Amino acid sequence: MKEALPVFKSAKLQKQFDEDGFVKMKLFDEQAIKKLRDFYSTVQAEHEAAINEESLYSSVETGNRELLVAIDKVVKEVVMGVVEENFINYQVLISNYLVKASGDGTELFPHQDLLFVDESKGCSFNLWVPLQKTDKSSGNLRVLKGSHKIQPTLRVSPRYPWPFNDLSSKIRGMCTEVETEVGECIILNHAVIHGSSKNLTGEPRVAVILGLCTSGCDIHYHFMPDGNPDRIEKYLMEPDMYYDLGLTGKPSRGKLVEYISHKFEPVKEEAFKKWIKKDNHFSLWDKARLLYFDTKKSN
Numbered sequence: 001m002k003e004a005l006p007v008f009k010s011a012k013l014q015k016q017f018d019e020d021g022f023v024k025m026k027l028f029d030e031q032a033i034k035k036l037r038d039f040y041s042t043v044q045a046e047h048e049a050a051i052n053e054e055s056l057y058s059s060v061e062t063g064n065r066e067l068l069v070a071i072d073k074v075v076k077e078v079v080m081g082v083v084e085e086n087f088i089n090y091q092v093l094i095s096n097y098l099v100k101a102s103g104d105g106t107e108l109f110p111h112q113d114l115l116f117v118d119e120s121k122g123c124s125f126n127l128w129v130p131l132q133k134t135d136k137s138s139g140n141l142r143v144l145k146g147s148h149k150i151q152p153t154l155r156v157s158p159r160y161p162w163p164f165n166d167l168s169s170k171i172r173g174m175c176t177e178v179e180t181e182v183g184e185c186i187i188l189n190h191a192v193i194h195g196s197s198k199n200l201t202g203e204p205r206v207a208v209i210l211g212l213c214t215s216g217c218d219i220h221y222h223f224m225p226d227g228n229p230d231r232i233e234k235y236l237m238e239p240d241m242y243y244d245l246g247l248t249g250k251p252s253r254g255k256l257v258e259y260i261s262h263k264f265e266p267v268k269e270e271a272f273k274k275w276i277k278k279d280n281h282f283s284l285w286d287k288a289r290l291l292y293f294d295t296k297k298s299n
């Protein structure tokens with residue numbers, strides 16, 4: 001099989017991204033972060049009106065196309081310079097604000113992001129840029145290192161039986177907390193399992209995300225209406241068509257290329273343990289503990 005094109009200019013960061021499924025980088029100065037924050041304050045009311053029961057809401061949930069286009073323009077004005085400096089072989093998707101409310105019930109459980117490209121040929125990823133410092137009590141990301149390589153997964157909208165669901169609490173205890181200072185961001189493969197910690201600061205935690213994927217890859221979106229896995233609609237998309245998903249998640253402008261049928265089979269504990277055994281992110285001690293004893297991390 002032909003190797004996927006690198007997306008990082010730095011070979012060292014590419015290697016880390018391939019191995020871990022994410023990389024943390026300091027890409028922005030305070031002025032850039034301030035611009036993103038200042039613009040957020042002008043669209044905050046629309047975002048807060050879109051708050052959902054998971055307490056994590058994005059610009060897409062406002063259902064307001066004009067607002068999405070305006071946000072995308074401002075975000076790209078601020079971030080594209082550093083994207084050009086640090087990445088190669090990429091196509092740009094759309095950007096959004098992602099807001100985590102404050103409160104005890106705001107932990108985001110492990111999940112993977114939507115599928116955008118054929119991941120045997122390339123990858124898709126987010127630049128996740130928090131607009132304030134993040135740590136364990138202010139909504140930092142947590143990642144299961146290397147989990148993008150456990151097995152290929154079809155990740156469809158608006159929801160589907162996630163194959164790792166039964167292992168969710170074990171996975172939660174195996175994740176690495178990734179704290180960030182202002183100006184640092186996380187480049188996160190959409191296939192890596194991740195979540196985020198509670199935000200207990202009393203203030204919303206705001207981040208900007210910009211989606212990117214390997215150049216030359218077709219961009220696909222999978223829509224499973226009525227939860228029917230035998231009739232999943234597969235669309236060929238252009239990046240700006242993501243503005244038009246609306247609140248149902250059904251694209252109004254993508255090209256429907258086929259209907260597919262898929263079995264969302266749960267990953268068995270034995271198969272997951274096999275991955276732990278061979279994955280090199282765990283020490284021998286951690287492996288023994290995860291395979292034979294409890295699930296809590298030692299650090």
Ligand SMILES: O=C(O)CCC(=O)C(=O)O
Pocket residue numbers: 056098100108113126139140194195196207209
């Ligand atoms: O911003 C967060 O708290 C979580 C982000 C996330 O999980 C995602 O972008 O998929």
